[in-house]
Amino acid sequence: MVRDLLKLWSPRVDTPEGLRQAGALPYAIVEGRVAFLLITSRRNGRWMFPKGVIEPGMTPWESAAQEAFEEAGVSGEIATRPIGSYRGSAGADESVLVDIDIYPLRVETQHETYREMGQRLRHWVVLSEAKRLLSDPTLARLAVNLHEQLVG
Numbered sequence: 001m002v003r004d005l006l007k008l009w010s011p012r013v014d015t016p017e018g019l020r021q022a023g024a025l026p027y028a029i030v031e032g033r034v035a036f037l038l039i040t041s042r043r044n045g046r047w048m049f050p051k052g053v054i055e056p057g058m059t060p061w062e063s064a065a066q067e068a069f070e071e072a073g074v075s076g077e078i079a080t081r082p083i084g085s086y087r088g089s090a091g092a093d094e095s096v097l098v099d100i101d102i103y104p105l106r107v108e109t110q111h112e113t114y115r116e117m118g119q120r121l122r123h124w125v126v127l128s129e130a131k132r133l134l135s136d137p138t139l140a141r142l143a144v145n146l147h148e149q150l151v152g
Contacts, residue, residue: 019090019098022060023051024068024105025083025146026076028124034147036130037107039072040121046135047123049142051088051100064103072122073114076107083146086138102142 026037026049038047050071054063065078082101090096125133127147131140 019096020054020060021051021088021090021098021100022054022064022067022082023049023100023102024064024072024078025049025102025142026068026072026074026105026107027146027150028107029150033126034150035124035126036143037072037074038123038125038130038133041135042116042119045121047133048135049102049139051102060101061103064101065105068105069111070115071120073111073117074105074107075109075111076105079104083149084138084142086136086142088136102139104146 028035028037037049039050040046041048050064050067052063052067052071054060055066058066059080060082061078061080065075068078069075080103082103085099085101087097088100090098123133127143130143134140134143
């Protein structure tokens with residue numbers, strides 16, 4: 001409960017160097033409709049977007065694309081500018097709060113096998129279902145923002 005309160009307390013946290021994370025917001029346009037790809041977290045099974053630490057020698061968006069490939073088995077065109085950020089927790093006990101920048105990823109390929117396929121579920125959804133399933137309301141707002149950019 002305290003962690004949830006702290007998430008809403010300030011728009012940004014002073015994330016320690018090396019702990020800031022990057023994530024991808026995988027999407028596709030299917031028959032004129034925007035679809036988003038959600039995955040489950042390994043810790044608690046909540047629906048989310050792929051995310052992780054920014055790897056040394058990689059840009060944040062390259063790391064986001066790598067996370068999408070490893071965690072969701074998708075690849076495509078990643079934006080170099082984030083759609084926004086949200087606050088999440090990191091560390092073995094999830095006691096460190098970090099800001100996570102989210103980069104839109106237009107999915108071009110969905111791979112049949114990928115690194116974390118036995119550890120996570122993946123699920124394509126339209127915006128209304130994304131808003132219902134996403135565990136963090138800020139993630140839902142990011143999906144709404146991207147939807148508005150894509151649809152007009």
